[in-house]
Amino acid sequence: MIGQRVLRVEDKRFLRGEGRYVADIALPFMREAYVLRSPQPHAKIVSFDASAALALEGVDAVYTAADLPASLTPIPCRIPTHGDMTPFLQYPLARDVVRFVGEPIAVIVASSRALAEDAAELVAIEFEPLPVVADAAAALDPATPKMYPPGNIATQWGFDLGKVDDAFAQADIVVEKSFSIQRHSAMPLETRGLIASYDKARSYLEVWGPTKVPHTNRAMLARMLGMRDGDIRFAEPDVGGSFGARGEFYPEDIFIPYFAMKLGKPIRWIEDRQEHFASINHSRECTFDVKASANKDGRITAFDVVLVADLGAYIRTHGDVVPSHAAASFPGPYAIRNYRVKATAALSNKTPSGTLRAPGMFEANFAREQIIDMMAEKLGMDRAEIRRRNLIKPDEMPWYVGTQSVNRPTLFDSGDFPGLFEESVSHFGWSAPLAKGEGPVRRGRGIVALVEPSGFGPFESARIEIDPAGFATIFTGASNQGQGHETMLPQVAAEVLGIAHDRFRVRHGDTAMIPYGGGSYASRTAVMGANAVHRAALAVKAKALAAAAQMLQAKEEELTLDGGRVIVTANPSRFVTLAHIARVLTPGNAELVPAPKDFIKDDHDGLTGEVFLRAIPSGTAVFSVHMADVALDIGTGELKIERYCVSGDVGRAINPMIVEGQLVGGVAQGIGGALLEELAYDEDGNLQTGSFADYLLPSSHEVPRIEALVVEKAKSLSNDLGVKGCGEIGISGVAAVLANAIAHALGTGARPTTLPLTAERLLDLVEPRP
Amino acid sequence: MTTRDVSFTLNGRPATLTVEPRQTLADAVRQHLGLTGTHLGCEHGVCGACTVLLDGDAIRGCLMLAVQAESLSITTIEGASPPEGLGVIQDAMQRHHALQCGFCSPGMVLALEALFAHTPCPGEDEIREAISGNLCRCTGYQPIVAAALSVAEKNRANLGAAAPSA
Known part of the structure; x- marks a missing residue:
């Protein structure tokens, strides 16, 4: 089953409109909430008057901070950071x-969302505007008024590996360039939402809507409200995409449940799209000043990087993880020993920042891969060749970059980077001539190589239960936002147990069913979730063989598990099915464990297997190559992607169809980040983006045909299945490869260094103007 | 808030709802009838997740008021799906892995239903145009296009029609 293109079992309900997303759930006596948000980028709240709103029939309450527990702390930062973030929490x-x-x-709670919005218009708030910190540049300027007593910089850190200054002094060439990545976000098609319901008499709070890391966030809610973990159930419904942005412990995750408890009625909050633009974690906004050196033979000798990230107004649960990843992994898949980075996490009066698919890596790849092209140009060397000469070689694995991010060493456990690189270059036909441009059209080709750290721990859990009818249930600690886990995880278990994958069901994201779970991010469901399921299946198999040995009066080593049956290897007509074994192993069944005569004793615990796996801290690493041909109209700035190929060494593809879907979909999302998407602010800190008419997502017209080359060259050496994951490599190299292809098309040394690559920006690069 | 009655044909059956005049068609079918397959992704008419069929044409359920549906025929994804299993377009979408999170899928299915109703054998350009008002954040559209092309191919074989130039 592993390695087969099994069609997804979850598709049927989605295609029939039977998916159950959070807005599709309703409870008796449920009320609807509207969150009244600041129209001001930075201001004192002078007065707040909700009396007119409260007078409206159907309005239950208008809650403010004063209605929250006086002891409530700000939202803690839950990921290790560089320094103390306490002063900057929300x-x-x-x-x-x-x-x-x-x-x-x-928070306005009313009988309907529409009524709650009507009531919001009656709330009178008086603000006293404060000076605005518009961006990171302003934050770094000592003359700018301080948002917080310590200032406008949350933290600064760095690495200084090898001898960077010596390398620059001795190098044959040195290049320098600055790069700017715009603020954008994951923008899942479903907005966020929550329903909270409290059974006061039984002390049981149920919350539907949490996803990505429900167990982690349940623990945070319990801690902040002084509740017991076991008194709270977080339940993940179907989720319309996450791409990294749904796992923060958001303000709503605290106050919606709390006010449901306070009101004594269920409360549903469904974010609208305009609200989403201002409230989902933003991401990516940063600048890189990069200096790099190389020798005539193309050997890169040093990188020196100044990274400044604009994290917005508060530090939230994800801390400085995005620039942290960028700083730790900037050298990419290359054998660079002289590396220096100074990183700054700046604060500004914008929405707080968090993760988005390939956090920090999309950004770092954009800067590094352009600098490498600049060095190739300066050396007169082919752009594939300079990469070839610097890739980490298989015999250099495991490769420790020498950096850490969130207390994890940046370490690549395995990889055949040159092998996949050559296969990709050859598949694409890197050396084949480009079609000539006609009229104002200039054609260019780009290539980038990257490595994506993946499969982080710290742990994952899985439990498999086989019932007496031979059906199986997998309980996974991973969560699901559309990736296909309900199909992929059964494939892994089916491989071991020989039960058809469609006899499985997968339960996920529900803390009432699953005691511990790590969730889904950084491709960890394939790496950690699937390996946990694999070992749980092996545990079921061991238990089945032991029971079958008793049932068949044979030795375990004489038995084989095949096709859902345990057979006597030498005499296949003698067998018991897993269903039969499950029946025998049901607690209370007397066949193998007769009732005791005079004292209680242990019983069977079903045909079940449960495992908790610990990951190595560094996870694993996925190598990928992106190549693209573009056609740029230097009269209009219009960019056409004429060919796009992404390759990835995923170690082992559990379901190649799903892997290809991740790669192609990742590229499409990357095209948005590279060409279209921007959360724009004016100089006074006002968010200018309010709808999908302003924030352009790639449509069927913008996304070209994308070739995905999935290979299984170098299995991960840090897990049983050898898997490495595939969620991030698709998006990670898109801006980089398009920028390199555009620079190649221009052929003048001009380079697009500021994202997104709009027609206007590309026209500005054209010299002389046609 | 005043209310009004509106009567229309919904998924082939007569329906009468009492709605606020300001309520959208998408909200009405979701909230009054529990037909939650019509999704709301933007409520600005851009994303297409709320697509429903109005007398066979794909329209935005979030841009039409429920009261405007008086005497018209509306089909939601629930009405467009067979009683069990998957219809032709839905089946092709599953076979081509044309969905991941599934949030855009009902709208995407209906946009394609509307296309195939008048163009049984569309080419890639026509397909991309037909779904250009339906955003998908997961798939990159490629497998959706491939699914639709496979339906077109099947229709072409059934109809014995010549391949369109697109």
Whole structure:
């Protein structure tokens, strides 16, 4: 079953409109919430008057920070950071100051969402505007007024590996360039939402809507509200995409459940799209100043990087993880020993920043891969050749970059980077001539190589239960936002147990069914979730063989598990099915464990297997190559992607169809980030992006045919299945490869260094102007 | 808030709803009838997740008021699906892995239903145009296009029609 293109079992309900997303759930006596958000980027709240709103029939309550427990702390940062982030944390509802447009100030609860919105218009708030820190440049300027007593910089850190200054002094060439990546976000098609319901008498709070890391966030809610973990159930419904942005512990994750408890009725909050633009974690906004050196033979000798990230108004649960990853992994798949980086996490009056698919890596690849092209140009060397000469070789694995991010060493456990590189270059036909441009059209070709750290721990769990009818249930600690886990995980178990994959069901994301779970991010479901399921299946197999040996009066080594049956290898007519074994192993069944005569004793615990796996901290690493041909109209700035190929060494593809889907979909999302998407602010800190008419997602017209080359060259050496994951490599190299192809098309040394690559920006690069 | 009655044909059966005049068609079918396959992704008419069929044409359920549906015929994904299993377009989408999170899928199916209703054998350009108002964040559209092309191919074989130039 592993390696087969099994069609997804979850598709049927989605295609029939029977998916159950959070907005599709309703509870008796449920009320609807609207979150009143700050229209001000930075201001004191001078007065707040909700009396007119409360007078409206059907309005239950208008809650503010004063209605939250007085002891409530700000939302903690849950990921290790560089330094103390305490001064920059956000309270779930603003107390006396708001620091970004969209910061929650009040929650209006009413009989309908429409009524709650009507009521919001009757709330009178008086603000006293404060000076705005518009961006990172302003944050770094000592003359800018301080948002916080310590200032406008959350933290600074760095690495200084090898002898960078010596390398520059001795190098044959040195190049320098600055790069700027725009603020954008994951933008899943389903907005966020929550339903919270509290059974006060039984002390049981149920919350539907959490995803990505439900167990982690349940623990945070329990800690912040002084509740017991076991008194809270987080349940993941169907989820319309996450791409990294749904796992923060958001302000709503605290106050919606709390106010449901306070009101004594279920509350549903469904974000609208305009709200989403201001309230989902933003991401990516940063600049890189890069200096790099190489010798005449193309050997890169050093990188020196200044990274400044604009993390917005508060540090939230994900801390400085995005620039942290970028700083730790900037050298990419190349054998670079002289590396220096100075990183700054700056604060500004914008929506707080968090993760987005390939966090920090999309950004770093954009800068590094352009610098490498600049060195190739300066050396007069082919752009594939310079990469070839610097890739980490198989015999250099495992490769420790020498950096750490969130307390994890940046370490590549395995890889045949040159092998996949050559296969990709050859598949694409890198050396084949480009079609000539006609009229104002200039054609160019780009190539980038990258490595994506993946499969982070710390742990994952899986439990498999076989019932007496031979059906199986997998309980996974991983969560699901559309990736196909309900199909992929059964494939892994089916491989071991020989039960058809469609006899499995997968339960996920529900803390009432699953005691511990790590969730889904960084391709960890393939790496950690699938390996946990694999070992749980092996545990079921061991238990089945032991029971079958008793049932068949044979030795275990004489038995084989095949096609859902345990057979006597030498005499296949003698067998028992897993269903039969499950029946025998049901607690209370007397066939193998007769009732004791005079004292209680242990019983069977079903045909089940349960495992908890610990990951190595560095996870594994996925190598990928992107290549593209573009046609740029230097009269209009219009860019056409004429060919796009992404390759990835995923170690082992559990379901190649799903892997290809991740790669192609990742590229499409990357095209958005490279060419279209921007959360734009004016100089006064006002968010200018309010709808999909302003924030352009790639449509069927913008995404070209994308070739995905999935290879299984170098299995991961840090897990049983050898898998490496595939969620991030598709998006990670898109801006980089398109920029390199555009620079090649221009052929003048001009280079697109600022994202997104709009027609206007590309026209500015054309010299002389036609 | 005042309400009005609106009567229309919904998924082939008569329906009468009492709605606020400001309520959208998408909200009405979701909230009054529990037909939650019509999704709301933007409520600005851009994303297409709320696509429903109005007398066979794909329209935005979020841009039409429920009261405007008076005497018209509306089909939602629930009405466009067979009683069990998958229809032809849905089946092709599953076979081509043309969905991941599934949030855009009902709208995508209906946009393609509307296309195939008047163009049984569309080419790639016509397919891309037909779904250009339906955003998908997961798939990159390629497998959706491939699924639709496979349906077109099947129709062409059944009809014995010549391949379109597109």
